[in-house]
Amino acid sequence: NAGVTQTPKFQVLKTGQSMTLQCAQDMNHNSMYWYRQDPGMGLRLIYYSASEGTTDKGEVPNGYNVSRLNKREFSLRLESAAPSQTSVYFCASLLDRGTDTQYFGPGTRLTVL
């Protein structure tokens, strides 16, 4: 039981390049989330998926797109990376609203030059 996994762990991009961050969970959770972590700002929600087949914007969605590929997988895409997207990205999952507790992946550290 791996929990929430993320790939890659580290990535360096040049401005304008694109990439997809992958996230998968094996806990049969319904909801999944993408956050970014910046120094002094805590974690901010980028996008979330309340259930398979649905996605919604969070607090800071600009410059990102997401795909809920199936119940297990939730990917985050940067179409044209910018230096302002340099951050640590965390994926999380939640069984359902009644349980409250989100489980987090280990994170992806992204640098955009």
Place this chain on the structure above:
Amino acid sequence: GDSVTQMEGPVTLSEEAFLTINCTYTATGYPSLFWYVQYPGEGLQLLLKATKADDKGSNKGFEATYRKETTSFHLEKGSVQVSDSAVYFCALSESGGTSYGKLTFGQGTILTVHP
């Protein structure tokens, strides 16, 4: 909108000292409150939570009480260890409605404990 404010850090303590990290929140409904911990190089782990007023969450010697009257959820530990060195995040989640469990985080407090 919802918000969480944590005390400014970083916090540096000697082993066996008493720890308090302050957290206050603003929410429109009746949120659940959480403390998450992030050890160096790792993701976030749930440390404790409380789902209604006057509830006390506790785990690994850490405690926090949900105070609705002061909109606070301060984290305390009576005797810290070097292994407690980490970043601590206070967070809230609105229950029900269309919140879908979304978390709102404070900015995080870096704790360093010296031997």
